[in-house]
Amino acid sequence: MSQDGLSKWSEQIKRSIKLQELHFSSHDDEALIAFIDQCILDISSQEIIDLPERILLSQMVFNSFRRLDVLQPLLDDENISEIMVNGPDEVFVEIKGRVHKTAIKFESREKLEQIIQTIVSKVNRQVTELSPMVDARLSDGSRVHVVLFPVALNGPILTIRKFTKDPMTLERLIGFGALTEAVANLLQDLVKARYNIFISGGTGSGKTSFLNALAQCIPKDERVISIEDSAELQIDTVGNLIRLETRDANIEGVGELTMRQLIKASLRMRPDRIIVGEVRGGEAIDMLQAMNTGHDGSISTGHANSPQDMLARLETMVLSGVTIPLEAIRSQVASAIDIYIHLGRLRDKSRKVIQISEMIGLRDGELRLSPLFVFEEDPLRSSIDCVVGQLERTSNAFVATEKLRHAGLEVRL
Numbered sequence: 174m175s176q177d178g179l180s181k182w183s184e185q186i187k188r189s190i191k192l193q194e195l196h197f198s199s200h201d202d203e204a205l206i207a208f209i210d211q212c213i214l215d216i217s218s219q220e221i222i223d224l225p226e227r228i229l230l231s232q233m234v235f236n237s238f239r240r241l242d243v244l245q246p247l248l249d250d251e252n253i254s255e256i257m258v259n260g261p262d263e264v265f266v267e268i269k270g271r272v273h274k275t276a277i278k279f280e281s282r283e284k285l286e287q288i289i290q291t292i293v294s295k296v297n298r299q300v301t302e303l304s305p306m307v308d309a310r311l312s313d314g315s316r317v318h319v320v321l322f323p324v325a326l327n328g329p330i331l332t333i334r335k336f337t338k339d340p341m342t343l344e345r346l347i348g349f350g351a352l353t354e355a356v357a358n359l360l361q362d363l364v365k366a367r368y369n370i371f372i373s374g375g376t377g378s379g380k381t382s383f384l385n386a387l388a389q390c391i392p393k394d395e396r397v398i399s400i401e402d403s404a405e406l407q408i409d410t411v412g413n414l415i416r417l418e419t420r421d422a423n424i425e426g427v428g429e430l431t432m433r434q435l436i437k438a439s440l441r442m443r444p445d446r447i448i449v450g451e452v453r454g455g456e457a458i459d460m461l462q463a464m465n466t467g468h469d470g471s472i473s474t475g476h477a478n479s480p481q482d483m484l485a486r487l488e489t490m491v492l493s494g495v496t497i498p499l500e501a502i503r504s505q506v507a508s509a510i511d512i513y514i515h516l517g518r519l520r521d522k523s524r525k526v527i528q529i530s531e532m533i534g535l536r537d538g539e540l541r542l543s544p545l546f547v548f549e550e551d552p553l554r555s556s557i558d559c560v561v562g563q564l565e566r567t568s569n570a571f572v573a574t575e576k577l578r579h580a581g582l583e584v585r586l
Contacts, residue, residue: 270522455494
């Protein structure tokens with residue numbers, strides 16, 4: 174049977190459920206499946222439908238009522254890392270770093286909007302024409318961003334950044350070629366020794382995944398608080414873990430909880446470490462102050478094209494939250510963050526650690542980084558579609574080894 178034939182029968186079954194005003198509770202999936210299967214049996218008396226088509230038809234109808242309709246097969250496909258919906262008639266996916274257009278379409282604009290409302294309502298978010306943009310997440314932690322009309326002129330825009338079912342680890346990153354085993358061992362020691370680490374990179378460079386991998390190295394007996402706009406981290410190695418998520422204001426304009434408020438609240442919860450998913454604004458000053466007031470081992474991320482750009486962005490973000498002299502800001506940054514890790518997405522769509530640097534403080538009033546490892550491409554083995562290379566140790570000495578020694582760990586540099 175053709176796809177059009179399956180879609181025709183799917184619509185007939187859905188109409189049957191609606192016309193008969195059958196309302197199955199959200200927990201009564203078995204009753205809904207049984208009714209769908211009975212409808213398919215009735216259809217079989219009119220047209221021959223083989224077993225695989227029956228299963229597919231049943232899934233199509235069930236996904237329409239219980240899950241995310243035509244998007245569900247894309248969410249279930251582990252090869253797809255991102256889903257991009259540009260209105261009801263255009264759906265793109267990312268597979269292994271490359272974007273492809275699918276043949277999938279929504280039955281109507283209203284159906285797409287209904288799915289969007291289902292997603293955002295489950296995490297107590299709201300999106301309307303008056304407030305047409307929102308960040309949300311799926312139950313598995315996948316990141317969701319929505320933009321509605323009138324901001325989005327070609328229809329409701331839905332972007333889903335999927336996350337793997339298994340938490341990211343340093344071992345998996347080694348397997349992907351993102352870093353070497355020696356560097357992974359060093360990073361593991363730096364986390365255990367409670368160095369404050371900041372991860373930077375451009376969009377899609379893998380900052381959240383890398384943060385998650387580093388978080389798996391935190392000793393199990395510590396109390397950790399993670400703070401995110403939309404909860405995405407999958408930290409399963411720490412028992413004493415508190416997860417905090419920001420909240421938008423309600424329709425009356427009250428009830429908002431910002432990153433700044435959550436960071437301040439976390440300091441009253443006796444954390445050993447604080448993990449801030451991403452800093453974008455004034456919360457940067459609160460993060461720096463937390464790192465400077467006994468919460469060593471804290472980790473955060475931010476958007477930037479290079480480590481130096483990230484330093485400049487941090488200064489700008491702090492200034493958006495408080496009005497203090499630039500010299501004081503730079504002093505806070507210099508004393509708060511020990512290690513900078515910069516990630517990049519290369520021309521072959523692979524994600525790599527591009528640079529690992531040590532903060533060596535202020536010189537002539539400027540923040541200075543000392544690169545310890547730099548990604549070096551092998552021009553003889555690389556091509557336009559394949560980048561070959563690895564992190565290479567620079568000649569710069571690693572200065573701040575005190576935390577490693579105090580933790581009883583070997584200095585592997």
